[in-house]
Amino acid sequence: MLSNKLRKIAAVSVLALMSTGFAACSSSNDGGSAAPEQLKPGEVAKFTWYHRIPDKKGNTTLKELVDQFNKENPDIEVVPERMQGSAGESYAKINSMVEAGKDVPCVTQIGFERVPDMMGAMMDVKQYAEKYKDDFIPDLYNKATVGDKVFGFPQGASPILFFYRADLFEQYGLKVPTTWDEYKETAKLVREKSGNKSYLGAFLQDEIQWQAALTSSEGADWFGYDPAASTWSVNIKTPETEKVATYWQGLVDEKLVVPTTRWGQDFGKYLQDGTILSTIGGSWEAPLIADTAPDGNGKWKVAQIPHFDASNTTVGQNGGTIAAVLKGCKYPEQAVKFAHWWATNIKGLAGLGLLPAAKVDKIETPANLKEYFGGQEIYEEFIKANNNAPKVTWAPQIGKTLDAMSNELKLVGTTGSLPKVYEIGQTTAVDSLKAVGITVK
Known part of the structure; x- marks a missing residue:
């Protein structure tokens, strides 16, 4: 702080x-x-x-x-x-x-x-x-x-991408989802075919930037600045963010994804033992997955993230x-x-x-990562995602806003609510900007 x-x-x-x-x-x-x-x-x-x-x-x-x-x-x-x-x-x-x-x-x-x-x-x-x-x-x-x-x-x-266990997708007869509707249906299949032992993915309770990336991929921009009027706008609670929040809260409520912390010990264990078959994260995840789950060498692949509309190619940045x-x-x-x-x-x-x-123009995938991801040139996917980055505006006092949102995010899956995370963010951002004399319209 x-x-x-x-x-x-x-x-x-x-x-x-x-x-x-x-x-x-x-x-x-x-x-x-x-x-x-x-x-x-x-x-x-x-x-x-x-x-x-x-x-x-x-x-x-x-x-x-x-x-x-x-x-x-x-x-x-x-x-x-x-x-x-x-x-x-x-x-x-x-x-x-x-x-x-x-x-x-x-x-x-x-x-x-x-x-x-x-x-x-x-x-x-x-x-x-x-x-x-x-x-x-x-x-x-x-x-x-x-x-x-x-x-x-x-x-x-750090554009977000879809990292997945290609061997387990093949074992369960799964296709890489390109829409969030397909993601949900795939999540149901994973639960069914694994005897409820595995999940398609995780809900990250300690990664508010992950939420920012998911929402900006769907057209949200949490802040705006009007230089002519010298005013800021706060757009954390909008139809775009509410749609994302409602969707992921539904996945959590239906136990189709497992709530966990990205930087806790369980996440690495889940990657290693197949509890989760995929994760959505920034491009920086590639070496971390390889390091955390060495038994997955040659079994992982990378794809573009799903969207609500399959024609949407925007990819938010997780950091x-x-x-x-x-x-x-x-x-x-x-x-x-x-x-x-x-x-x-x-x-x-x-x-x-x-x-x-x-x-x-081009980045050659490092040999160790190319081997880990089954011979795939994963940097081609990274560059493709990076070229579809949205405009994102960050405002002063963002630390207070992210801290307040994070406090509620860590409770999602127990006593918290993802829609409430965005309500808290909207209120905190407006109040913290006004507190230092910044005009918010």
């Missing part, structure tokens, strides 16, 4: 940007650029990169990639440190370090949706970053900006992150150099199972 001080700074920054139609605003306490520390002859710019990327064996490891950068840039030494705990806990730690001005990592990982909320902790590095703008998909590059400020680079996209430079970094120019190198290292990112946000 943001500290009150940094939350106020972020809100003031957004209000200042709004008052000028999202024009430049560069005071030293609202994300403005800091004077860089000049390296002395022979000096090395040593700084920490605070990230959430698993360092595991594959075509290459994260440590090997960082070692490669350090070798190519002898005047820079990047020290990777992996975040522990939930994303929310990591953001709280980042803000605490920035506010204390001690042990601040130069580069960190910030979710697309959190950028407006984290402005108080990030440094405007436009003077170093703008020259690299054309290296990235425009809509994704903009995720690292607010108004005229640039905080880093998008380092990964996506930027490599951001933080206030307090002594070496912003060198930090930007590393962030750009990392975000445009197509082969390296793909080797870690990530989908780059940089411009690229």
Whole structure:
């Protein structure tokens, strides 16, 4: 959770940007650029990169990639440190370090949706970053900006896809569903043919971003901004989101999917032992599934997600992150150099199972993932999904909204209700924006 001080700074920054139609605003306490520390002859710019990327064996490891950068840039030494705990806990730690001005990592990982909320902790590095703008998909590059400020680079996209056990689909005579009606019928068949031992999929009780991706795939955009009127709109509870909420609540109530937490121990067990035959998740799921369920090697496949209307090809994003430079970094120019190198290292990112946000025509599926997914070129599916990403707007104070929605989401399947998740989100978003002086229409 943001500290009150940094939350106020972020809100003031957004209000200042709004008052000028999202024009430049560069005071030293609202994300403005800091004077860089000049390296002395022979000096090395040593700084920490605070990230959430698993360092595991594959075509290459994260440590090997960082070692490669350090070798190519002898005047820079990047020290990777992996975040522990939930994303929310990591953001709280980042803000605490920035506010204390001690042990601040130069580069960190910030979710697309959190950028407006984290402005108080990030440094405007436009003077170093703008020259690299054309290296990235425009809509994704903009995720690292607010108004005229640039905080880093998008380092990964995450369209949702349908991951499934091809061997069990064949065993039960199932077809990959292309509509949500087909998904429900397939879920019934799985329960029937497995003697109620297995489910088609899971309902993720700890992934509010999963809900955002599902709803944006059906045309929802939770927020809107009118620059002419300098007003925000909140669209979390709409016919589009209500349709998704009612559908998934029905699957839970009919016990056609199993409620569980994505980041709990049960989910990995379900993948491994066949309790669930599929999962819908971001492209980053590929290496995680391979790591969590090694017995599934060669048995999994990837397909596009179902929709209510089969002609709809829109695919929402379950997350996506930027490599951001933080206030307090002594070496912003060198930090930007590393962030750009990392975000445009197509082969390296793909080797870690990530989908780059940089411009690229084709990405070869890493050998280990191609083997795990039965010889399939899964990155072809990833790119296809990424090319159908919808416009998504995130608003300030989103942390409060997501936290409130998450508190109800974790109760779905017991005492909670998915439609109520969206009701809470609508109310919380409106109230939290108004609380910091932002006009909501």
